Amino acid sequence: MPKIGVLLSGCGVYDGSEIHEAVLTLLELDKQNCEVLIVAPDKAQMHVVNHLTGEVMPEEERNVLVESARIARGAITNIDSLNPTELDALVLPGGFGAAKNLCDFAVAGAEASVDTAVARLLRTVHEMGKPIAAICISPAVVAAALGEINPELTIGNDKATAEALEAMGAMHFQCPVEGFHVDKKNKLISTPAYMLGKRISDVHAGISNMVDALLDMI
Amino acid sequence: MPKIGVLLSGCGVYDGSEIHEAVLTLLELDKQNCEVLIVAPDKAQMHVVNHLTGEVMPEEERNVLVESARIARGAITNIDSLNPTELDALVLPGGFGAAKNLCDFAVAGAEASVDTAVARLLRTVHEMGKPIAAICISPAVVAAALGEINPELTIGNDKATAEALEAMGAMHFQCPVEGFHVDKKNKLISTPAYMLGKRISDVHAGISNMVDALLDMI
Numbered sequence: 176m177p178k179i180g181v182l183l184s185g186c187g188v189y190d191g192s193e194i195h196e197a198v199l200t201l202l203e204l205d206k207q208n209c210e211v212l213i214v215a216p217d218k219a220q221m222h223v224v225n226h227l228t229g230e231v232m233p234e235e236e237r238n239v240l241v242e243s244a245r246i247a248r249g250a251i252t253n254i255d256s257l258n259p260t261e262l263d264a265l266v267l268p269g270g271f272g273a274a275k276n277l278c279d280f281a282v283a284g285a286e287a288s289v290d291t292a293v294a295r296l297l298r299t300v301h302e303m304g305k306p307i308a309a310i311c312i313s314p315a316v317v318a319a320a321l322g323e324i325n326p327e328l329t330i331g332n333d334k335a336t337a338e339a340l341e342a343m344g345a346m347h348f349q350c351p352v353e354g355f356h357v358d359k360k361n362k363l364i365s366t367p368a369y370m371l372g373k374r375i376s377d378v379h380a381g382i383s384n385m386v387d388a389l390l391d392m393i
Numbered sequence: 394m395p396k397i398g399v400l401l402s403g404c405g406v407y408d409g410s411e412i413h414e415a416v417l418t419l420l421e422l423d424k425q426n427c428e429v430l431i432v433a434p435d436k437a438q439m440h441v442v443n444h445l446t447g448e449v450m451p452e453e454e455r456n457v458l459v460e461s462a463r464i465a466r467g468a469i470t471n472i473d474s475l476n477p478t479e480l481d482a483l484v485l486p487g488g489f490g491a492a493k494n495l496c497d498f499a500v501a502g503a504e505a506s507v508d509t510a511v512a513r514l515l516r517t518v519h520e521m522g523k524p525i526a527a528i529c530i531s532p533a534v535v536a537a538a539l540g541e542i543n544p545e546l547t548i549g550n551d552k553a554t555a556e557a558l559e560a561m562g563a564m565h566f567q568c569p570v571e572g573f574h575v576d577k578k579n580k581l582i583s584t585p586a587y588m589l590g591k592r593i594s595d596v597h598a599g600i601s602n603m604v605d606a607l608l609d610m611i
Contacts, residue, residue, distance in 0.1 A: 189467075194412060194464055195416050198412060198417070202417070202594060202597055205594040225462075226459065227469065245404060246412055247444075248406050248411075249406075249444050249445065249447065376424045379424075
């Protein structure tokens with residue numbers, strides 16, 4: 176039974192993990208009989224966003240690990256307590272939390288810096304030769320953490336976002352919502368999900384196809 | 394294209410909608426080409442629970458509509474603005490929010506009272522002869538709102554919970570996680586989901602089967 180890490184960044188598309196992408200990842204991994212280890216950093220969110228209005232709630236403070244625990248139904252591990260050598264692969268769902276809490280790509284673009292524990296996790300998994308899957312905007316975390324390996328990634332079709340990825344050392348490839356891009360050399364796989372998708376069923380198709388391909392890479 | 398209401402109660406199993414159940418409901422309705430209208434009451438949550446520790450956060454206040462908007466990616470309607478005659482069916486995902494924010498079954502048991510707007514919505518949909526689907530703990534909302542029609546419901550296998558439902562006028566039927574119970578006379582359908590299920594893939598099977606059967610009842 177492969178053991179797959181799922182790295183969350185909060186709970187909600189505008190300030191945390193994109194909830195549909197995270198849940199559909201958990202569904203597909205469970206359908207394939209994987210053991211899943213959900214993990215998140217224990218730190219304050221960059222923002223709390225009112226998802227009804229889209230406005231930042233400046234008075235509000237929330238913790239990435241505590242909010243991610245909502246998606247995990249409490250079954251979550253602090254990234255600092257994780258032994259990455261346990262993992263056979265790592266998946267990063269999308270949502271602005273990936274670009275706000277795992278790294279600061281949402282505000283710093285190509286100058287993004289990555290959370291120390293997140294960078295260490297990605298480097299370790301990569302150096303072990305284990306595959307990493309990145310959904311939606313989370314290829315930005317991979318590019319920011321591992322730009323020097325010139326990762327091949329897809330992040331939808333927004334030109335400025337793709338250019339910022341390339342400025343960090345990545346090579347960008349467009350692909351449809353139900354598809355995925357594989358970087359064979361670096362054992363990376365990515366799917367655009369809500370960067371392109373309008374419907375949850377389309378996003379599900381892409382994540383389902385990506386999970387199948389990820390498990391073949393182990 | 395049938396138009397289906399999905400009534401949320403927040404965002405997180407311990408104080409709002411159970412996130413997996415809500416997302417899997419949205420997935421299955423979209424796969425069946427339904428138009429989905431997500432709706433929630435604009436009111437304070439009964440509790441905010443830290444999902445990492447399971448403890449109530451007494452200082453924290455959150456709004457049911459605003460937090461439900463996280464699952465809806467912002468595309469949500471205030472229950473007070475909804476015209477129920479638009480709907481062909483209504484689905485209630487589970488989570489403690491159903492028993493804390495839509496009604497107060499979590500603290501009042503068989504003496505539960507129902508949020509006024511929620512009670513009006515359930516009564517109107519029922520009186521129009523349209524079907525209502527209830528997942529996990531949310532059959533408690535149906536029993537509390539519509540006990541006088543003696544609804545047939547399933548709510549897992551916890552004896553005390555089933556007895557409290559029956560004390561409100563319901564008849565309880567056990568059914569497995571991948572199954573559902575249909576009350577043909579009253580056009581109600583229910584599935585136990587995480588009241589019984591241990592795995593997201595089992596919960597998905599039950600919700601998928603229930604959505605198929607619900608659409609056949611329209």
